[in-house]
Amino acid sequence: MPASKTTKKSQETIGWGVIGCGNIGPTHAAAIEDASSARLVAVCDVIKEKADALAEKYKCKAVYSIEELLALDDIQAVSVCTPSGMHSAHTIQAAKAGKHVLCEKPLDIKMAAMERMIDACEEAGVKLACVFQMRTEADNRRVREAVRGGKLGKLVLGDIYQKYFRSHEYYASGDWRATWALDGGGALMNQGVHGIDLLLWIMGDVARVSAYARRLVRNIEVEDTAVANVEFVNGALGNIVGTTSVTPGYSARLEIHGDAGSIRAEGGSIVDWSVPGEEVEATGEDKQGTASDPLALTATGHKRHVEDLARAIIEDREPEIPGRDGVRAVKLIRAIYLSSREGGASIDMAAVSNEDLDEDGIYPTVYAEQW
């Protein structure tokens, strides 16, 4: 997305820094540039060329270490856009320097790491917000309102299908990608975490999960395909399907059914609104666009996240997705891995300990020959 030099800035703006200038860092820079309550002060990457290129585009300062960025007094908030398994450490560094944090998804990849970063922000009195841009999409918000308002009656099923394509080249584009140590998982922890967060946001927490995660196609450490059956706390059942190994790759599909009505959405747009007495136009427009190309993302959702955290700082309120809210999807994904490792065992989400969830991954089987 090109830098917009025409955006009207509010009187009070929050000075912002971006940590990590890889794939998603530039989306944050564009979002900050475009937000009315934020201004981009500096960008940071340990790879000098990446920081320089982004700084040049937005005419801001480039620095090459987090320490240098955090030492800048005109920065009040930072976006953490580094590999997922570094989010906790980088957020803690920022919090100790008194900076508010907008952290990319997943919040981190382990329960203990997420607890540490949330505690550090609380202790430092800074705000911690997590990026889940699907929650900012108008149709997804409308689905949640209808479901939580009881318009579908007694909830029966809540499903999310994320059947994506990611190429070998994508996986080779960073040595942290698809590793247990830094990506924390694959099709679910990296790509699928978006839809899983959305499902939990709409349906509420999961009571029990039983799952299989496998590495079927890609030459990676982690799962490229997973299926899970869940029972929500509200009694409804649901399916979670995630893959990065199908061709051509499809937009995320969300399906919520109750005994009185159903809603189905694809790519963040409603395709079927079967709610008694209501008509909603189905646009069918794909608002996500990343089914087979991770770089096809626009900055619209990120701009809303930046604007929300900036306003939360100015008004001294909670951001819309506080750090603690980012824990739920990661916890469920880790429970899915645990279930898979135990042959599809049913995991009781209220009883399982963070220590059990934090054990290393499932190291899924490669099926080289299927037939």
Ligand SMILES: NC(=O)c1ccc[n+]([C@@H]2O[C@H](COP(=O)([O-])OP(=O)(O)OC[C@H]3O[C@@H](n4cnc5c(N)ncnc54)[C@H](O)[C@@H]3O)[C@@H](O)[C@H]2O)c1
């Ligand atoms: N919200 C979304 O839709 C979305 C999309 C893509 C990525 N992400 C998330 O963003 C994060 C980054 O993903 P990416 O695809 O941009 O990765 P990337 O590898 O393209 O970029 C990460 C950057 O961080 C830099 N970095 C690493 N350690 C650093 C340090 N100590 N100080 C400064 N810079 C450092 C790397 O040099 C690299 O340029 C991941 O957590 C990912 O899950 C979110």
